[in-house]
Amino acid sequence: MKGAAALLAVTALAPLPVSAQLAFGPAIGDQAVLQRDKPIVVEGEAPAGTALTVTLGETIAQAKAGKDGHWRATFPAMKAGGPYRLRAATRDSAVEADGVMVGDVWLCSGQSNMELPVRRALDFDGQMNSAADPMLRLLTVPKATATKPRRTFGEPASWEASTRDTAPEFSAACWYMARELRKAEPGVAIGLIDASWGGTAIRAWLDPAATRKIYGADEATLLDAYDRDPLDANVRFAPRWIEWWRTQDKVEPWRTPNAVQWSPLPGIAPWDRLGEAPLQGLLGWAWFRRTITLTPDQARDGATLSLGIIDDGDQVFVNGRPVGNSYGWSNPRDYKVPGHYWKAGANEVLVAVWNSYGTGGFMGPADVLKLTLADGSSIPLGDQWRYWISTAKGSPPRPPWDAIAGLGLIGNAMVAPLGRIGLRGVAWYQGESDSGQTGYDVRLRGLIDGYRRQFSDPALQVLVVGLAGYGDPAPTPGESGWAQVRDEQRRAVAATPGTALVSAIDLGSRTDIHPGDKNELGKRLARAALGKPGPQAVSARRDGSDVVVSFDGVEGALTGWSGAPISFELCAQTCRFARATADGATVRVHGDGQPVTRVRYGWADTPVVNLYDAANMTPTSFELTVE
Template sequence: MRRLAFVLLLGTCSAANAVPQLGSPLSDHVVLQRDKPIPVWGTASPKEAVTVTLGEASRSTKADAKGRWRVDLPAMQAGGPFVLTASSTSGSAKADDVLIGDVWLCSGQSNMEFPVRRALNGEGEAQAANDPQLRLIKIPQQLAETPQTALQKPAAWQAATPDSVSGFSAVCYFMVRDLRASQKVPIGAIDDSWGGTPIRAWMEEASVRASGGEELARLAASHRASPTTATRQFGEKWGAWWRSQTGDAVGSEPWISGAALKWEPVPSLAYWDSWGPEWTRHVGAIWAERTVTLTAAEAKQAAKLGLSAVDDLDQTFVNGIAVGGLNDPANPRSYPVPPGVLKAGDNRIVVYVRNAWGQGGLAGPSDKFFLTLADGTTKPLGSDWRYAKIADSVPGPPAAPWGSSSGVATIYNAMVAPLGPMHLTGVAWYQGEADVGQLGYDQRLAAWMANWRTQFGDPQLPFLIVGLAGWGPVSAKPTESGWSTLINEQRAAVQRDPRSALASAIDVGNPADIHPSDKQTVGRRLALAAKSLVYGSSNGRFGPMPLRAERRDGAVVITFSKPLQTLSGAGALAFELCDAAPNSCRYAAARTEGSSVVLQADSRAVTRVRYAWSDYPIVNLYDLDLLPAPVFELPVN
């Protein structure tokens, strides 16, 4: 631990420093991937000769003009401990207690971030942890506009103990604990997760462009060149979204004219959970507004608008012009107001505020609200706010693709790129909630997998994808579901990629909580997927995947990849027959026959079939290993 700052703060030290440094996360207690060449990298003085030693292996190289170096040591079998050393005539750096084994990278949003201590029997699970050959590292949350070569916030490898396990990803821990028991080799697990984040934040900008995000990537690039221009451009995009959802005409939007809204005094500049019982954990949105009066001389100046943190997301306008907006529940807002936006007299500040889950609203306190003019004059804005509630039927808006954890490549640049060329056994991914409602997730998922395979130098890198757990209202009749649409796109991407597997979690959700606490089941299924895809203990098959749907003898027959069974009943629940028209789906009686499900046809047209198409479906179709069939939609041939 004494060497952590020295070993890991690669990005904070100049390459002119004489003593070599190891790149993050090559530190004490690290696990390096077995049976593959071992990349080791770091910095030294420019052009300085560096020798790297691990056990009996040794390689020499020379730092480049920027002081960066890399060597590839020969592959090693599982074992250790070893000492990893990088040395030059100027000195040396080393990592003690290095093991060779399997390295798993676990990533995604809040259900991957969800810690062991909050899982079912979480405290008991943590207290039982004691495995010196299971090593954990949690990457601190950080952002960057461009790819970084090192973590800007340090991280430390630790053996699995009650203290290190308690705050670690529950899904990841339960997966690797299972794999330690079955594979009998050292395992290193990297928890690289961040709640509420879309997949675009986790891949490089070029991959976002390649997967249908050209406009978002263009805006992000525009913001780097001119934040004011990009903010206005995004404000126009945001306004078009609002009008498409509400039917408001140009010029009648709430940030232009609020006359049509029912405004009420803001009870307090604090989370709206404190506004009254009906606001507790309210998921939804409001408009908040306030006017500030300026003289002609004051109005000629540029200014800075300060707001408190907004949980989770805001879009802010001054006199009808977008000046900022972030998806960032933790940090106060500070938005520049360019010259020409303000005017003599009353200036109207309008803030869209949306909460996605948990507590929400303007965090406060009141002294965080102000307008500071270029000459230093400050106008306090800590009182006299009004709000108007937005109908629940208006969905969540787009978020600005920069400056926050929902930006284009902002997490990838800071939390993935710095892991360098480190070799992995595989990746476990639990994400998608933040992408619900945005079609094309299968394209984004494919582009993300391709990006990470390039990043980690392995075109065959395996990916284990968690299909989202059920969350939301239970439906008694067929309905449309953005949740199911995304899971179906997860499935489609996995079925097109032979080096990936889908671990369905549709049956372990909670209709009232987007963060179900049964992470043990999800971890176990990921471990089974790893054994199938990576370790070859299940003949390469995992989970019952639908292959095709076809008409046969007056019925519709769906063929799956594995034999099936129904639990608690002779028939399979949640199957639907549909034609091409919206709202044409109807439930169908279904029975299993080996690896097939036979749907009883009716007299109506059928062009497609759906399964478990609901935010929170009730299902009973499993394979013989008790793995559930995933949500899907297929055309009928």
């Protein structure tokens, strides 16, 4: 029987009625793994007030559904073992999950470098020779967003054993980590839960408590308003966007559309495919304008403006009034516009589109662009558009309902449904989308606190991957958004017991934001899970004219591959590269007679580094104040 919500009709004498309301939570199903050595929590849904008997093998627990229909049963901690049958039964119905193991459960989460599947990693064909492992179980959480925490996934999902057919589409970093852990304890089953989404910001994964603490009550209130009335929330948010726009461009097309020179848009498609030279390769802002003529009856009753998918972000105005703001390259834009926004005769629709990467604009096809009237009829909007390119280049403020950077929207839909299942730990690989934004350490600590709240484990282990290099190496010292994120990852981990930072700084590719060596990354994650995360800088002190940097987590001694350690900088008002010498768990950065207040290492998007310990582990970027 397949699926966590499969219903069984079982009794000693006759089949019991099937109840569609009785179900396990989405993380429970055939071939699931439950966490060993911790109380085992099993949750699900049932009619309100229903009493349940829940059995795991020979162990029995009782539960009762609350007024909201949610029930929870707790079993005593168990050692690794199985397979077991897990069964929840009321007087007249039951659900079962077969082949359940007790072992270690890991949640793997983040953006595209965690999502990147095994089939896209290096040596895929060779690695598939060892893909089959019935004790390694995989669960992929479907992508979804929600303004409030959910108890179910956006779509059904089921556990699968690792095979040559199932492993290729699973997270490579997560799978390779688990494969190493399986070698360390061959008799322990491992369950992997992949909840990842490319391009997402960390704030999209926060729980409601962290969201409110970090971003304040006003943002939480605005998100609540969007849940009740999207148009009202957009109207409240628009002044922030407009104020920002005025820092970018003196022209306000939504107020004075005739103040700029518009060009005909030849079609509806990503703008790189339209054959328009001004749009080719555009990273920045383009405005689109469409005039819609309505009768008095059509205008009076309101309509829904459908624009299809827009890449990346949009701010939409109707007759100068804001009606919608979205971000994301996979979500269609459908904005309900009330009658008093429209007028009989000509109406002006203006769409500001921001593109930050790749191509942009209306993704099409043309027939998805339309105005749906109150009587169900529609006016096609797949032609007659005009465009104008602004000189604005900046990134706009993002609303709290933003699909991939909204406040907690992804965590609400992809992590909250896991409930209070037991976890061995969490592996987190994200930060690329937060480059250039300060305070990543605060957001990361909020994320970790949220995990520990949800899973009722104040000591839950969290492994954080320091960003891999991407982009051209820097020939001279300078500022780096990626190095800043790495250092803030380091600071958050240093301040949070039970966490570990796993460096991937040397595993990147300057030409590919998705480096393929996830095998080595998986090995490093596994070492960290076993208590050996590798060297990280902890302090810097003066020693005469030199600076001595001390490291924790060093196995053996630090050494510079192919010579002395490089990528060290001494800084005061400015920074300069400096000569360094490794000695055990320290590195001496030699002074040059100039003032020194800080020392930096690997401070570039793609630094060239050669500092390793005896386990071939390397530290990530850091900046330390010299004491």
